[in-house]
Amino acid sequence: MKPEGQVRIPSGCAIAAVISREGRPISGGLMAEAMKPMHDRSNGLGGGFAGYGIYPEYKDFYALHLFFDQRATRKNCEVFLKERFEIIKSEIIPTRKIPAITGEPVIWRYFVAPLRSVLTSMQLDEKEFVARTVMYINACVDGAYVFSSGKNMGTFKAVGFPEDVAEFYRLEEYEGYSWTAHGRYPTNTPGWWGGAHPFTLLDYSVVHNGEISSYDANRRFIEMFGYKCTLQTDTEVITYIMDYLVRVQGLTLEEAASVIAAPFWSTIQRKTDLADREKHLYLRTLFSSLLITGPFSIVLGFTGGLMALNDRLKLRSMVVGEKEDRVYIASEEAAIRAVEPEAEHIWAPAGGEPVVIRVKDGAY
Amino acid sequence: MGMEYLAPEFEVVRNRDRCTNCRICQQQCAHEVHRFDPKRGIMISDESKCVNCQRCVAFCPTRALKIVKSDCSFRPNANWRESAIREIYKQANSGGVLLSSMGNPNDLPVYWDRLLLNASQVTNPSIDPLREPMETKVFLGKKPQRITRDETGKLNCQLPPQIELSMPVMFSAMSYGSISYNAHASLARAASELGILYNTGEGGLHEDFYRYGPNTIVQVASGRFGVHEGYLNAGAAIEIKIGQGAKPGIGGHLPGAKIVGDVSRTRMIPEGSDAISPAPHHDIYSIEDLRQLVYSLKEATRYQKPVIVKVAAVHNIAAIASGIARSGADIIAIDGFRGGTGAAPTMIRDHVGIPIELALAAVDQRLREEGIRSDVSLVVGGSIRSAADVVKAVALGADACYIGTAALLALGCHLCRTCQSGKCSWGIATQRPELVSRLDPDTGSRRLVNLMTAWHHEIMEFMGGMGINSIEALRGNRLMLRGLGLTERELSVLGVAHAGE
Numbered sequence: 001m002k003p004e005g006q007v008r009i010p011s012g013c014a015i016a017a018v019i020s021r022e023g024r025p026i027s028g029g030l031m032a033e034a035m036k037p038m039h040d041r042s043n044g045l046g047g048g049f050a051g052y053g054i055y056p057e058y059k060d061f062y063a064l065h066l067f068f069d070q071r072a073t074r075k076n077c078e079v080f081l082k083e084r085f086e087i088i089k090s091e092i093i094p095t096r097k098i099p100a101i102t103g104e105p106v107i108w109r110y111f112v113a114p115l116r117s118v119l120t121s122m123q124l125d126e127k128e129f130v131a132r133t134v135m136y137i138n139a140c141v142d143g144a145y146v147f148s149s150g151k152n153m154g155t156f157k158a159v160g161f162p163e164d165v166a167e168f169y170r171l172e173e174y175e176g177y178s179w180t181a182h183g184r185y186p187t188n189t190p191g192w193w194g195g196a197h198p199f200t201l202l203d204y205s206v207v208h209n210g211e212i213s214s215y216d217a218n219r220r221f222i223e224m225f226g227y228k229c230t231l232q233t234d235t236e237v238i239t240y241i242m243d244y245l246v247r248v249q250g251l252t253l254e255e256a257a258s259v260i261a262a263p264f265w266s267t268i269q270r271k272t273d274l275a276d277r278e279k280h281l282y283l284r285t286l287f288s289s290l291l292i293t294g295p296f297s298i299v300l301g302f303t304g305g306l307m308a309l310n311d312r313l314k315l316r317s318m319v320v321g322e323k324e325d326r327v328y329i330a331s332e333e334a335a336i337r338a339v340e341p342e343a344e345h346i347w348a349p350a351g352g353e354p355v356v357i358r359v360k361d362g363a364y
Numbered sequence: 365m366g367m368e369y370l371a372p373e374f375e376v377v378r379n380r381d382r383c384t385n386c387r388i389c390q391q392q393c394a395h396e397v398h399r400f401d402p403k404r405g406i407m408i409s410d411e412s413k414c415v416n417c418q419r420c421v422a423f424c425p426t427r428a429l430k431i432v433k434s435d436c437s438f439r440p441n442a443n444w445r446e447s448a449i450r451e452i453y454k455q456a457n458s459g460g461v462l463l464s465s466m467g468n469p470n471d472l473p474v475y476w477d478r479l480l481l482n483a484s485q486v487t488n489p490s491i492d493p494l495r496e497p498m499e500t501k502v503f504l505g506k507k508p509q510r511i512t513r514d515e516t517g518k519l520n521c522q523l524p525p526q527i528e529l530s531m532p533v534m535f536s537a538m539s540y541g542s543i544s545y546n547a548h549a550s551l552a553r554a555a556s557e558l559g560i561l562y563n564t565g566e567g568g569l570h571e572d573f574y575r576y577g578p579n580t581i582v583q584v585a586s587g588r589f590g591v592h593e594g595y596l597n598a599g600a601a602i603e604i605k606i607g608q609g610a611k612p613g614i615g616g617h618l619p620g621a622k623i624v625g626d627v628s629r630t631r632m633i634p635e636g637s638d639a640i641s642p643a644p645h646h647d648i649y650s651i652e653d654l655r656q657l658v659y660s661l662k663e664a665t666r667y668q669k670p671v672i673v674k675v676a677a678v679h680n681i682a683a684i685a686s687g688i689a690r691s692g693a694d695i696i697a698i699d700g701f702r703g704g705t706g707a708a709p710t711m712i713r714d715h716v717g718i719p720i721e722l723a724l725a726a727v728d729q730r731l732r733e734e735g736i737r738s739d740v741s742l743v744v745g746g747s748i749r750s751a752a753d754v755v756k757a758v759a760l761g762a763d764a765c766y767i768g769t770a771a772l773l774a775l776g777c778h779l780c781r782t783c784q785s786g787k788c789s790w791g792i793a794t795q796r797p798e799l800v801s802r803l804d805p806d807t808g809s810r811r812l813v814n815l816m817t818a819w820h821h822e823i824m825e826f827m828g829g830m831g832i833n834s835i836e837a838l839r840g841n842r843l844m845l846r847g848l849g850l851t852e853r854e855l856s857v858l859g860v861a862h863a864g865e
């Protein structure tokens with residue numbers, strides 16, 4: 001049977017997220033609790049978490065999390081990394097042996113800074129350089145896989161149920177101002193560690209529930225711009241699309257949301273605000289190949305905030321609730337109630353309506 | 365049989381019990397097959413003139429007629445097939461180049477029929493087009509992947525000129541002259557009503573049809589017939605025709621007999637003179653010359669109209685398309701080897717060019733590999749026969765399709781493939797007033813609207829089944845296709861997996 005990456009595996013899922021608008025620390029253990037009531041939305045073939053603000057002591061360095069199939073691969077890959085980066089710190093990501101999680105690869109993290117001389121000779125800005133390096137390793141270095149590459153954030157994922165994955169990675173030992181979580185229900189076995197969510201590039205991370213019908217249209221378009229979809233998963237292509245629209249093209253999150261979950265033409269036509277109509281007509285026409293169809297609910301994590309978004313028909317459930325400085329997002333209200341029984345203003349955002357929550361300036 | 369050594373290809377079978385000698389078949393047949401024999405008091409036929417256009421069959425009030433392929437046959441020979449023998453007799457008789465019309469009829473692979481579409485099951489819901497919005501609107505034109513903002517941070521929303529279509533289908537180029545005034549009127553009115561475009565072909569634009577300008581593509585071909593500033597500005601887009609799928613590499617010839625009255629005036633050439641379109645444009649001998657023509661036309665229309673460059677699908681089509689994409693063209697139209705024509709040398713029609721499915725797949729992939737797919741839209745034709753072909757073409761990577769033959773069929777064409785005779789019994793490929801009047805533009809446009817409306821419904825059903833509610837999410841979405849009975853090499857050119865994979 002072909003491994004993930006050589007074959008496309010659709011999956012259903014559970015997602016959850018939390019953020020403190022004040023930038024106050026939240027334990028990673030909270031997210032594990034939130035995922036428990038949604039146990040049946042996963043099938044034990046993938047779970048994962050992304051935390052923001054978890055590496056304050058290394059916040060100026062890219063935190064690369066890597067899976068290696070064996071020790072020799074790590075040695076080779078480190079040689080490659082050293083040619084391009086100053087490695088400030090490298091270590092095994094601490095884990096806990098538990099019966100529910102088996103067959104783990106070699107899991108390492110590196111805090112790195114790109115070598116100035118390399119950046120100058122390649123005429124690239126730092127982020128583009130890091131993004132290209134990640135693409136290269138994932139596509140070309142056999143047995144090595146970068147699953148997290150942002151600053152002051154990190155992804156933790158595995159094959160297993162999400163609550164077990166949290167225990168495995170000792171997530172309760174991390175604190176961050178925002179977290180996203182994912183439980184996977186792939187329709188094919190075996191799930192692969194790299195195929196679990198969140199999927200990340202630089203500091204963008206995506207957790208996603210759904211199976212998009214536009215996948216190959218999106219993939220073939222985004223691959224024109226240097227991205228390589230090595231996993232053939234929806235989440236991977238959505239992450240690259242957001243990176244392309246926001247980082248490369250310079251769209252705002254709201255503008256990017258109106259590209260991937262564009263309003264219907266008839267809705268655009270009905271808009272009475274002419275400038276708004278013109279903007280939507282423009283964005284939809286220009287980036288028509290990045291429209292995502294089919295069911296999805298996603299939470300995009302980025303430095304200083306989260307964005308939740310549903311497909312334009314709202315074919316997947318997703319609710320938002322708040323309590324004091326915290327905002328919660330989940331596939332089911334039960335997940336929010338599990339960690340905040342007093343949550344208020346529970347509401348279901350409309351299809352295609354982005355919900356952007358930002359930590360106040362200076363608090364992250 | 366006589367000196368032509370040829371038995372008629374078709375047999376007129378007349379049921380004497382049903383025939384009432386009403387002579388309608390005689391009036392309807394433009395080829396003078398039927399006549400009344402007063403001595404015997406019955407209708408008789410000269411089958412040597414019959415082209416099997418089915419006009420008499422359709423109009424016989426007692427259904428007394430049928431036209432069948434004659435079973436009179438040569439001694440069977442797998443090498444010297446009947447068509448080869450017949451062609452040799454004809455050439456030995458006339459000394460001329462064999463002429464044919466419409467598309468290549470030979471038994472070569474039709475890849476559309478070897479591609480199958482996907483549908484959603486369980487993991488992803490299908491969408492009911494009767495309940496949910498299903499979007500088929502398409503914009504054709506450049507989509508430059510670089511946004512800009514003004515000093516206040518507001519997006520500059522200026523796009524290069526675009527064509528807006530309500531569905532990804534247009535009527536392809538058929539000139540006034542090769543087809544009739546009424547056929548053009550039907551196409552123009554239908555395009556207008558449907559929110560799509562028709563194409564003038566290279567015969568200029570009749571003055572009566574300027575009012576359909578927003579739904580018209582005006583063509584500039586190597587003969588430059590009927591081209592002037594007003595014409596260029598009359599349409600929604602301009603098409604430079606380099607080649608045509610039915611006759612790649614050669615020009616066109618509309619006989620002087622068809623250059624009469626309005627046709628002469630519209631083409632801006634004297635009555636009775638042959639209209640010769642040279643094989644190449646004599647100002648385009650290389651790709652850099654094409655760029656100059658593209659920009660000349662843009663200058664003449666103040667950069668308000670997208671420019672289409674139409675080429676025939678030939679062996680090196682991917683590199684050619686890449687060159688066109690870099691020449692300033694907004695849209696590339698590719699015509700496959702089954703594309704129709706009003707007249708082409710039979711040998712050229714049947715032996716030059718490649719299938720549109722393979723050409724489209726190769727071009728779309730090449731433009732993506734070069735990162736310039738957004739610089740142009742892709743339109744394909746030759747031959748798109750159904751809504752399924754449209755959906756498959758879009759999934760392979762087309763922005764829209766051109767249909768010619770399908771549109772003519774809707775107008776009554778029965779594919780007798782003798783347009784070059786100018787005696788079209790259905791009033792389409794003729795300039796004879798008594799034949800032209802047989803095609804009523806009210807009926808013609810209504811039938812075209814019916815056809816496109818039916819396809820539109822079918823396209824939406826396909827999309828809904830795939831869980832796709834907007835056509836742009838289908839474009840280039842090759843995972844929605846699987847091949848059946850194709851070789852590894854064919855699958856690799858098409859960029860699709862085999863069924864079961």
